[in-house]
Amino acid sequence: DVKVTQSSRYLVKRTGEKVFLECVQDMDHENMFWYRQDPGLGLRLIYFSYDVKMKEKGDIPEGYSVSREKKERFSLILESASTNQTSMYLCASSRTGRDTQYFGPGTRLTVL
Amino acid sequence: EDQVTQSPEALRLQEGESSSLNCSYTVSGLRGLFWYRQDPGKGPEFLFTLYSAGEEKEKERLKATLTKKESFLHITAPKPEDSATYLCAVQAWTGRRALTFGSGTRLQVQP
Numbered sequence: 001d002v003k004v005t006q007s008s009r010y011l012v013k014r015t016g017e018k019v020f021l022e023c024v025q026d027m028d029h030e031n032m033f034w035y036r037q038d039p040g041l042g043l044r045l046i047y048f049s050y051d052v053k054m055k056e057k058g059d060i061p062e063g064y065s066v067s068r069e070k071k072e073r074f075s076l077i078l079e080s081a082s083t084n085q086t087s088m089y090l091c092a093s094s095r096t097g098r099d100t101q102y103f104g105p106g107t108r109l110t111v112l
Numbered sequence: 113e114d115q116v117t118q119s120p121e122a123l124r125l126q127e128g129e130s131s132s133l134n135c136s137y138t139v140s141g142l143r144g145l146f147w148y149r150q151d152p153g154k155g156p157e158f159l160f161t162l163y164s165a166g167e168e169k170e171k172e173r174l175k176a177t178l179t180k181k182e183s184f185l186h187i188t189a190p191k192p193e194d195s196a197t198y199l200c201a202v203q204a205w206t207g208r209r210a211l212t213f214g215s216g217t218r219l220q221v222q223p
Contacts, residue, residue, distance in 0.1 A: 004155075033210055043156075043199070043213040050209070058210060090155050099144050099203050101211060103155035 003027070004104035006091055012110045019078040021107050023091030030096045032074035034066065036087040037106075043090065049074055050096070081111045114139045118200050118214035125190055125221050133185040133217045135200030145183050146211060147176050148199040156199055190221045
């Protein structure tokens with residue numbers, strides 16, 4: 001079974017803090033994705049990566065950056081957290097050529 | 113721009129009462145249509161991928177079908193444990209490999 005893990009289930013941070021969300025997958029998938037999910041807005045793509053050290057902006061990249069130094073790990077960074085970044089953050093991975101994405105359990109981030 | 117619209121937003125069924133969820137999509141060349149189930153506070157769980165019009169897939173009480181403009185998730189004789197939010201997503205042949213999601217249908221099955 002594909003397993004995608006995220007470093008924290010719940011996180012509370014203060015405005016202006018730098019926040020790191022970590023995602024690890026164990027199936028040697030090339031593609032990794034970060035989404036945020038908000039009520040009424042569905043899942044929105046923040047960033048994705050097709051390979052190590054490669055990254056592409058999604059639909060809502062403002063205020064975020066990412067890092068992919070190893071194939072299995074994809075990190076989402078909030079450079080200076082703001083209250084409007086309070087959300088559920090979901091990481092996913094997929095194999096190139098088989099487009100099914102497998103999701104982690106999510107991190108519910110609250111920025112105070 | 114790819115778009116996915118799911119209806120209804122919410123659905124309440126009695127146990128054993130069959131129904132269907134709708135997913136209408138607009139995409140510049142469909143590469144795949146995906147159905148996921150999401151329980152409260154958890155990540156989406158993969159259910160089905162459909163690739164071409166006329167294709168059907170089944171899993172227990174769930175059956176997904178696909179036409180050129182929409183997909184249906186049929187739930188036959190649902191049980192309370194089928195209560196969840198069901199998400200539909202599409203992927204286009206052109207451009208990025210990410211999925212475009214609908215807002216989901218929140219299903220509640222009462223005993």
